[in-house]
Amino acid sequence: xxxxxxxxxxxxxxxxxxxxxxxxxxxxxxxxxxxxxxxxxxxxxxxxxxxxxxxxxxxxxxxxxxxxxxxxxxxxxxxxxxxxxxxxxxxxxxxxxxxxxxxxxxxxxxxxxxxxxxxxxxxxxxxxxxxxxxxxxxxxxxxxxxxxxxxxxxxxxxxxxxxxxxxxxxxxxxxxxxxxxxxxxxxxxxxxxxxxxxxxxxxxxxxxxxxxxxxxxxxxxxxxxxxxxxxxxxxxxxxxxxxxxxxxxxxxxxxxxxxxxxxxxxxxxxxxxxxxxxxxxxxxxxxxxxxxxxxxxxxxxxxxxxxxxxxxxxxxxxxxxxxxxxxxxxxxxxxxxxxxxxxxxxxxxxxxxxxxxxxxxxxxxxxxxxxxxxxxxxxxxxxxxxxxxx
Amino acid sequence: xxxxxxxxxxxxxxxxxxxxxxxxxxxxxxxxxxxxxxxxxxxxxxxxxxxxxxxxxxxxxxxxxxxxxxxxxxxxxxxxxxxxxxxxxxxxxxxxxxxxxxxxxxxxxxxxxxxxxxxxxxxxxxxxxxxxxxxxxxxxxxxxxxxxxxxxxxxxxxxxxxxxxxxxxxxxxxxxxxxxxxxxxxxxxxxxxxxxxxxxxxxxxxxxxxxxxxxxxxxxxxxxxxxxxxxxxxxxxxxxxxxxxxxxxxxxxxxxxxxxxxxxxxxxxxxxxxxxxxxxxxxxxxxxxxxxxxxxxxxxxxxxxxxxxxxxxxxxxxxxxxxxxxxxxxxxxxxxxxxxxxxxxxxxxxxxxxxxxxxxxxxxxxxxxxxxxxxxxxxxxxxxxxxxxx
Numbered sequence: 005x006x007x008x009x010x011x012x013x014x015x016x017x018x019x020x021x022x023x024x025x026x027x028x029x030x031x032x033x034x035x036x037x038x039x040x041x042x043x044x045x046x047x048x049x050x051x052x053x054x055x056x057x058x059x060x061x062x063x064x065x066x067x068x069x070x071x072x073x074x075x076x077x078x079x080x081x082x083x084x085x086x087x088x089x090x091x092x093x094x095x096x097x098x099x100x101x102x103x104x105x106x107x108x109x110x111x112x113x114x115x116x117x118x119x120x121x122x123x124x125x126x127x128x129x130x131x132x133x134x135x136x137x138x139x140x141x142x143x144x145x146x147x148x149x150x151x152x153x154x155x156x157x158x159x160x161x162x163x164x165x166x167x168x169x170x171x172x173x174x175x176x177x178x179x180x181x182x183x184x185x186x187x188x189x190x191x192x193x194x195x196x197x198x199x200x201x202x203x204x205x206x207x208x209x210x211x212x213x214x215x216x217x218x219x220x221x222x223x224x225x226x227x228x229x230x231x232x233x234x235x236x237x238x239x240x241x242x243x244x245x246x247x248x249x250x251x252x253x254x255x256x257x258x259x260x261x262x263x264x265x266x267x268x269x270x271x272x273x274x275x276x277x278x279x280x281x282x283x284x285x286x287x288x289x290x291x292x293x294x295x296x297x298x299x300x301x302x303x304x305x306x307x308x309x310x311x312x313x314x315x316x317x318x319x320x321x322x323x324x325x326x327x328x329x330x331x332x333x334x335x336x337x338x339x340x341x342x343x344x345x346x347x348x349x350x351x352x353x354x355x356x357x358x359x360x361x362x363x364x365x366x367x368x369x370x371x372x373x374x375x376x377x378x379x380x381x382x383x384x385x386x387x388x389x390x391x392x393x394x
Numbered sequence: 395x396x397x398x399x400x401x402x403x404x405x406x407x408x409x410x411x412x413x414x415x416x417x418x419x420x421x422x423x424x425x426x427x428x429x430x431x432x433x434x435x436x437x438x439x440x441x442x443x444x445x446x447x448x449x450x451x452x453x454x455x456x457x458x459x460x461x462x463x464x465x466x467x468x469x470x471x472x473x474x475x476x477x478x479x480x481x482x483x484x485x486x487x488x489x490x491x492x493x494x495x496x497x498x499x500x501x502x503x504x505x506x507x508x509x510x511x512x513x514x515x516x517x518x519x520x521x522x523x524x525x526x527x528x529x530x531x532x533x534x535x536x537x538x539x540x541x542x543x544x545x546x547x548x549x550x551x552x553x554x555x556x557x558x559x560x561x562x563x564x565x566x567x568x569x570x571x572x573x574x575x576x577x578x579x580x581x582x583x584x585x586x587x588x589x590x591x592x593x594x595x596x597x598x599x600x601x602x603x604x605x606x607x608x609x610x611x612x613x614x615x616x617x618x619x620x621x622x623x624x625x626x627x628x629x630x631x632x633x634x635x636x637x638x639x640x641x642x643x644x645x646x647x648x649x650x651x652x653x654x655x656x657x658x659x660x661x662x663x664x665x666x667x668x669x670x671x672x673x674x675x676x677x678x679x680x681x682x683x684x685x686x687x688x689x690x691x692x693x694x695x696x697x698x699x700x701x702x703x704x705x706x707x708x709x710x711x712x713x714x715x716x717x718x719x720x721x722x723x724x725x726x727x728x729x730x731x732x733x734x735x736x737x738x739x740x741x742x743x744x745x746x747x748x749x750x751x752x753x754x755x756x757x758x759x760x761x762x763x764x765x766x767x768x769x770x771x772x773x774x775x776x777x778x779x780x781x782x783x784x
Contacts (some may be wrong), residue, residue, distance in 0.1 A: 009405065248395065249607075260645065
């Protein structure tokens with residue numbers, strides 16, 4: 005195990021009707037004028053936005069609103085939000101929505117305390133040090149952004165998707181009401197489940213030895229997802245399954261299951277080019293990419309894949325041929341994703357073989373460079389993974 | 395799953411040599427004059443105390459020292475600490491030691507901000523609202539006090555052991571260096587492992603339905619302990635196993651594996667009377683009590699015990715006789731505890747059959763009352779559990 009720091013100071017308020025506590029929570033964390041940030045009309049239609057506003061009204065906390073965040077949130081909306089915050093002297097940002105809304109709110113929070121272009125934090129020119137406090141009312145269990153210090157934004161010019169991370173953008177509080185996710189269609193629900201599982205797998209495939217405690221915690225989240233996912237796909241109103249998935253989504257990404265070990269985020273990176281270029285759902289892109297990535301890197305550590313197969317997918321260990329067990333595990337993951345309605349091929353998310361050079365170019369590795377992870381990948385390797393996903 | 399709030403704002407700094415960061419961390423959390431609180435001579439002899447002091451010196455942070463905390467920490471030392479803090483205008487308390495030292499520091503932190511008797515918080519007369527900031531340098535993986543808002547103190551008069559809890563006594567930061575635990579004798583190490591496992595089991599045995607995510611997380615911690623414990627008992631210098639156990643000890647007790655479900659803390663309560671009266675190690679007392687408690691309550695939910703047997707202890711499910719599987723699981727726990735050198739009987743921790751009425755009386759249930767949990771227990775039930783442990 006490697007040395008690490010773990011600091012997750014977000015207050016999680018979980019359960020039915022918890023959005024009615026927003027006003028009190030904003031007050032507790034010192035907010036005096038709030039930007040409510042949200043996406044499409046669903047939070048309006050469902051009455052959620054009204055309930056959040058009522059809760060702020062009850063505490064006499066003034067607010068302004070900015071809706072219209074798209075999935076794969078764009079820089080254009082972020083600039084709009086920063087301008088609004090500066091004009092209105094906003095000191096607290098409340099994101100009401102899923103990962104896209106939360107990530108957009110985090111980007112605005114960074115830009116609001118920065119004199120330069122907020123994109124500096126996403127293209128690596130500056131490191132996040134200071135941000136307006138952010139909090140969330142989560143409506144989709146997926147991105148884990150409600151408990152993380154990460155944000156991913158797409159620059160419209162060139163449709164490039166990039167991430168920024170820092171302690172200052174970890175939410176002060178997150179309201180997690182599983183009821184709010186019950187209206188989500190099955191496809192989006194399954195996309196969220198895939199994203200949650202991917203967050204765990206990116207941590208699970210490590211080169212660090214002797215990490216039994218975090219290995220077991222990773223496996224725990226995955227086992228729970230395998231148990232709960234079919235329930236919500238069969239019955240969207242299954243509150244209990246929704247609740248288990250929602251909490252798992254936070255645990256999967258606040259890093260409690262990933263501390264002290266090297267991690268691999270290449271599947272996410274390789275996927276980002278897909279949702280960047282084709283504007284497909286991130287989870288659907290991951291469903292296509294992750295099994296292909298697994299096949300490509302499996303031989304690097306067959307026993308780790310065999311461990312996944314046995315402990316997570318319940319495969320029988322073939323002691324005379326561990327590689328067979330490893331392959332069975334990857335196939336079980338593929339089958340599971342199909343069973344919840346996720347795609348298997350690049351074509352299903354709008355991808356084409358002839359775009360592979362563009363995808364690889366957008367990934368942006370310099371000539372001869374490799375992107376670090378469980379296996380370090382060259383541009384040629386990335387092209388190979390896209391091909392395996394065809 | 396029930397509604398819950400989860401808030402664990404402690405900063406964990408984990409790994410080799412991390413105690414050298416104490417000074418910087420105290421500064422980060424606003425401490426300007428520190429009480430260093432510790433136990434016996436081991437932190438002095440090992441040089442740990444000097445390294446902590448050096449780290450404070452480097453940041454020019456003044457401190458006073460108070461050592462001499464005993465296992466099962468006493469009220470007498472707490473009063474001494476409160477007096478010292480008030481005299482010296484202490485605004486930060488750094489506990490260097492195991493759970494006893496940390497719990498004593500938390501009690502001092504409460505008393506330092508309170509006009510009445512600190513025992514008010516432990517006998518239920520007052521609820522903790524305000525405390526001097528506490529931080530820890532952990533030397534024993536066991537109590538989980540490094541990440542919890544709990545403290546347990548023994549009143550010398552009558553040797554009564556009582557707990558207090560509140561967000562205000564959660565440590566601001568905790569330095570977790572597994573190297574510091576390598577000098578612990580096997581017996582104390584095993585006591586710590588037992589305590590960690592008990593913290594998980596007290597959460598695992600619940601009456602709340604549909605808690606798959608936290609069930610799996612509980613099982614993850616227990617599986618990791620079962621894998622790592624024999625390694626440290628065989629080789630006290632196994633850094634990696636020590637590291638896995640140390641992190642598991644925090645995860646077991648900051649409540650991330652126990653949210654949204656009813657819990658059972660009766661084994662802890664029943665044990666407290668043992669370590670209160672006989673001054674035995676808390677972990678050793680738990681090793682005696684917990685399997686007895688399991689036998690006593692098993693019939694309340696045989697399938698939950700069967701789940702424990704199969705998922706944690708690898709027993710084969712007897713579908714025609716789940717009770718047999720449940721019993722096998724309890725026996726497997728008993729065997730595991732024995733294998734790491736823990737006692738099985740009351741006699742081994744100094745207990746006597748004729749003391750049972752005193753133990754039950756000290757537990758303090760009013761006539762006809764029951765203590766709540768997985769199964770609500772009367773004084774007669776508690777006596778029965780002590781008898782099962784004879």
